[in-house]
Amino acid sequence: MAENGSNGHVNGNEDKTLLKRGLAQMLKGGVIMDVVTPEQARIAEDAGACAVMALERVPADIRVQGGVARMSDPDMIEKIMAAVSIPVMAKCRIGHFVEAQILEAIGIDYIDESEVLTPADEENHVNKHKFNVPFVCGCRNLGEALRRVAEGAAMLRTKGEAGTGDVVEAVRHARQVMRDIRKLTSMDEDELFTFAKEIQAPYALVKEVATNGHLPVVNFAAGGVATPADAALMMQLGVDGVFVGSGIFKSGDPAKRARAIVQAVTHYNDPKVLAEVSRNLGEAMVGINVTPENTIMAKRGW
């Protein structure tokens, strides 16, 4: 039980879960964009983003510059929070619960416990039940997704491979999650126990997914989405919405590309609209192919 600051309402644990997962419901069918300045945040909001991710360096720059990537400066995040009326998210390192506490203290709307930053704990993720602010986490398969939900994640996203402009990993991860769910829903009840063991996920959550046929929380695509077609591809594969990181502000005409990707996510099943919004977008981000030689961020997280 925790008291909420401004209005004195007390939310029980069930209500807290409903509210955390509920905000993700409101983001569905939308695009969440990485921004590094208040000006970019305003461009994103104006283009129709349903939320922004405030960070100091987009993943493409983290890749190029290297070094330890940490939570962004709270002052910089607050300036972005002040610049827009849509929800603002920010990233903490995997397992770095103090960075998460700091983000909660400044009133961030959602925390991304992200493999894009350098992990702080190679065994444990943040115990997200301890927070009133909701968390989104990355996943590559159903087991990883349900482990994060067990830790209290209120929203999921594919990991993809951030900062590459290459959608191949996001497709791999989305397909894997959907394949796992399809497999699960066709299983005999007796087989669920072993399946839970195999994918290293809590049995109760495995059973819930088997019964409902979908994840317990909203699931977005992330990592490598660079074009309206990429965004629509992920939507047709069954995700609820799309994160675009480096893809927008590393491209030739960010405002136009942002508007186009927003349209593509709403009209993902309408090739005519997709053709229209894909015209004359200028240069896409250059892109780095995902190869074993590169640092694979998606392998971070346990």
Added chain:
Amino acid sequence: MLKIGVLAMQGDFREHALMLRQVGAEPVEVRTPEDLNQLAGIIMPGGESTAISRVAKATGLFEPLREFCTTYPAWGTCAGAILLAREIEGEAPHLGLMDIRVARNAFGRQIDSFVAPLNIKGLIGAPLEAVFIRAPIIASAGQGVDVLATLEDGRIVAARQGHLLATSFHPELTPDTRLHEYFLDMVRGARLVV
């Protein structure tokens, strides 16, 4: 079966569609002006009002939607209520159809979101568990507007003006279907009048 549209630009339109099915209506996801044909009413879901409005404008749905809502029953929940309002504190209105003034994010940020039991005029039975997520309030309502629910401190969170209904919370996120039934009654009533 009554066909009710659910504006499907962005937000939790699927949850509204599921609720409509539960109360015996046929939901239709609305993305283009053609989708408005043969609907008896429309629901505008929770989401981000700026995002919903931008997308609707970019594909030419905005004006046909406004036209539709001038005659057919329309219900806005949270972001949807903001779309309906004639006035929005600090920004330009969207559809501007209902004589209410709304304040966005009136309770603060996500950390201030809450669930509260709410007595709603016209609903029979126990208070409805109302889910407020970065919710707006109805700061003031015009003469012809019927206030349906207020919080303990008197702030307005549900109102009706003829064929228009606005709620600042999310009835689509809980199993309670009474408000969806209420809206269906509005739609049926409107049909009798027409």
